[in-house]
Amino acid sequence: MEQQPPVIYLDHAATSWPKPQPVIEAVQHALLYESANPGRGSHRMAVQASRVIFQTRKGLAKLFQVKNPNDIAFAANTTAALNLAIKGFVDSGDHVIATAVEHNAVRRPLEYLKRVLNVQVTYVEADAEGKVSLDHIREAIRPNTRLAIVNHSSNLLGTIQPVEEIAALMRQHGVKLLVDAAQSAGLLPIDVEAMGIDMLAFPGHKGLLGPQGTGGLYIHPSIRLEPHMHGGTGSQSEAPEQPDVRPDRYEAGTLNTPGIAGLGAGVTYVLEETVAAIYEKEWTLTQRMMEGLSAVNGIRLLGPGLGKPRTGIVSFVLKGVDPSEMSFILDQHYGIAVRAGFHCTPLAHESAGTTGTGAIRASVGCFTTEADVDALVTAVQEISKHYE
Template sequence: MKQQSVVYLDHAATSWPKPESVGEAMIEILNGPSANSGRGSYGMALQAGRTIFQTRMQLAGLFHIDNPNDIVFTSNTTEALNLAIKGCLKPGDHVVTTMVEHNSVRRPLEYLKRTQGITVDYLALNPEGEIDLAELKRAFRPETKLLVCAHSSNLLGSILPIEEMSRIAHEQGAFLLVDAAQTAGGYPIDVKSMEIDLLAFPGHKGLLGPQGTGGLYIHPNLDLEPLQHGGTGSQSEALEMPQVRPDRYEAGTLNAVGIAGLGAGVSHILKLGTERIYTHEWQLTQNIMAELGKIKGVSLLGPELGKPRTGIVAFTVKDQDASSVAFQLDRKFGIAVRAGYHCTPLGHMTAGTSAGGAVRASVGYNTTNKDIEALIAAIQFIAK
């Protein structure tokens, strides 16, 4: 089938295209002598186990995690966040979070509020997505168990000061859960120096792996209740899930094909370097902002020009519905962006765009200046 030419600016939803090595690694495990990891000691089962462990080691290297077995594989960030939130919280616990969280944080918290009697405080951020650390400190109570935050807002592109936030959480006796959906692979993350207790990440966005992959890092001193119960291929006589990691949190057959692809994606990232990817994406966003900022009727969301941000630029066009702008970009110009509420209604309250949502262009490791020029020319035409 002939590939349709497209300017892809929706990397915040999923990266595309993936490096060729990702598909190759997946086909190799799919067609090669690879069986079910942890379900036998014959060669083909061990081969699958080796491939999976290799990806765990690469992720540990990327995030500076001492023991690769403290990383558990999930099918996306959402599952990792559910495991972290539901596995950590008990009735009566209090949670501090922010007003720019994705529904993958907010919905599990609201579910536990309804069913388990936990309490949640959503801390307001300014429209640029900046946090007031003194206010954050005041939000803690003796029963606060968890501080949860998106490392980068998927609407504003703002980046939170994780080191300072983890220091405050730990001083108050709480754990820190970081939603790295918009930073894993595209921004340096060091769980040790940032003192992160739980890190939820997607495999399919900045890490360049296939959809259906993700993971959760769990600090060795933190024991979560498993989200799923079932076969692990280990301690089969026990009624409880094994204590040993990663088995405790990985019931059932793993997505070995996807994890092999994720390993190839992480290898690609390690070769490019997260600092280089961040700089490349930042320069592209600055370009978009500088040029869109000149167009009458266009308003930009998030941090000002020159400030740190991930590869996200959301904007509105005066008197035009966000979905209509995205529709025109797609149909008339072959440019793929996302429009609407981006699963963060509270984020839109923060940005002041609750009425109509926003258009979001998001760049990736392979976005070029030519892609950006195409977007700018199209918005100049649409906003006229």
């Protein structure tokens, strides 16, 4: 195999890398010894596969303070989980509130439901830093509002929304709350009971440090979703309809046992390191990056300013430089991996005033070092001088 050059990886908001060694070992062990179908047989390998799945479910329940692990359904990613939550809950004529910093994994299902089921949608505007006003959310509530969706942290701006306050407001009006935890799971403390979260969509491959192709949805016991995929579940196989029992109702087909085994190891790693310690490290690195980049002529940083709470994302634009071109230069000449473009969140770019250009996004993870951050700052400084 050809030896790859070293890379300074600053694209953790897309997928975290590298993975902890226990994650790699768990995937390998599952492939070697636990690759039978979970829940589909009584032989020892099938039973062991089922045990691996349930242990990961228990770890996630501990992380998110979920009382019953079976209220967590596995999905291929956050997008699949959000689609299940939105399309499985919203009916014709319902009104949904979402924010102007939502990912296309929320916006596109909502636009689909607007077209097909005459669902009404209000996107609550955010300020330039990506923060959504509680008053504006309150003003958006209608008699037929059934669901509110909030991005816990913006994948463009790093902004952290006040989920608990939004949840309390929704409870007053009998509206259910769906939280997109794509950028917060494993980084911000999440207690679904204490925070009043009715559904929580999360990825396995970002802050939880697991493999790609993993994720899930927490569904409050009072909520019954219409599954958007039907098929074999290993339970009630004689019935023509999808079973009501959880989590089988939402997990048709063979689960990704090796991926979920790796996710379980990632969750264990996060629990041992603690969410608070991981956040503190990433926040400190983010502040260091912002301080360094802010000294570059012509640069504009997006999202909350220095010293404010945010996740490990720093997006920026440099006057006169196309973000895609800068990303290419950083990769090819400096070995630095960042993301450029519109990041699947055009409404957030409207809030940030970058609809015409997109932005460069650098994002740190729990294995990022100060040297990684300093290398990016130095590279951007050097590149900027060629465009002055």
